[in-house]
Amino acid sequence: MKKKLILIGGGGHGESVIDSIRSANEYDIIGILDQTLEAGTAISGVPVLGTDELLSDLCHQGISYGVIAVGSLGDPRPRIRIYETLKQNGLVLPNIIDKSAVLSQNVSMGEGSFIGKGVIIGAGAVLGKGCIINTGAIIEHGASIGDFVHIAPGCVLCGNVSVGEHTHIGAGTTVIQNITIGDNTMIGAGSLVLRNISSHTLAFGKPAKEVGVYEQSYDYRRSRGKP
Numbered sequence: 001m002k003k004k005l006i007l008i009g010g011g012g013h014g015e016s017v018i019d020s021i022r023s024a025n026e027y028d029i030i031g032i033l034d035q036t037l038e039a040g041t042a043i044s045g046v047p048v049l050g051t052d053e054l055l056s057d058l059c060h061q062g063i064s065y066g067v068i069a070v071g072s073l074g075d076p077r078p079r080i081r082i083y084e085t086l087k088q089n090g091l092v093l094p095n096i097i098d099k100s101a102v103l104s105q106n107v108s109m110g111e112g113s114f115i116g117k118g119v120i121i122g123a124g125a126v127l128g129k130g131c132i133i134n135t136g137a138i139i140e141h142g143a144s145i146g147d148f149v150h151i152a153p154g155c156v157l158c159g160n161v162s163v164g165e166h167t168h169i170g171a172g173t174t175v176i177q178n179i180t181i182g183d184n185t186m187i188g189a190g191s192l193v194l195r196n197i198s199s200h201t202l203a204f205g206k207p208a209k210e211v212g213v214y215e216q217s218y219d220y221r222r223s224r225g226k227p
Ligand SMILES: CC(=O)SCCNC(=O)CCNC(=O)[C@H](O)C(C)(C)COP(=O)(O)OP(=O)(O)OC[C@H]1O[C@@H](n2cnc3c(N)ncnc32)[C@H](O)[C@@H]1OP(=O)(O)O
Pocket: 073, 074, 134, 152, 153, 169, 170, 171, 186, 187, 188, 189, 190, 191, 204, 205
């Protein structure tokens, strides 16, 4: 029997997640909880059941797996909130790995991450929890990817790149080998990263330059008493 799973979030990213869950054929998707979609509608054939207030009832009905299915464009806070809600309700957060992704056997991953179509992850890479590794991204050997990082579609991270927690690497970015990118940072789409990039920083371009403080996630960290 397939394991029963609930999705939180039914937007565009949610549709990708549904597609990848179906590709792996391991879970039965019972429904979607979403703060804005109308209960009774359906996304990719999966019913919207209501808001995440239903979570505790659903857990009592025997659903033990939950997936963060909202995307992120540089603000990881909604995904973090969902992660915490799922954990508080005692749900297990599986890693959703599209069937077309190719992962070395020697990859270590936290929980609750999404690995999209055509992703390649090399030997010795270490991924935190709650990450999105989006369509067609390549993460080479020895990479270190922090919690709630989004590596957007088509990025190439060469060997031994390190990306700090909550950082967004914009679509189509290339990061050369041995580079360190800080926490809570935004790298704009299409960048070429040749030098280390600091935490709490907006950087973009070819080559990528630091153009300012990245505020959004910084506020989130301060609100949690972090520097
Ligand atoms: C499945 C999916 O779709 S996942 C989604 C993947 N999407 C991404 O990764 C997008 C990442 N976001 C970006 O690249 C954005 O452009 C950001 C966050 C870097 C900047 O966004 P904003 O703050 O709104 O910047 P804005 O659009 O106002 O541009 C400000 C200036 O920076 C420039 N700029 C913005 N982004 C970039 C970039 N990636 N590369 C070069 N220049 C850029 C603009 O041209 C503009 O220059 P100007 O003042 O000379 O006209």
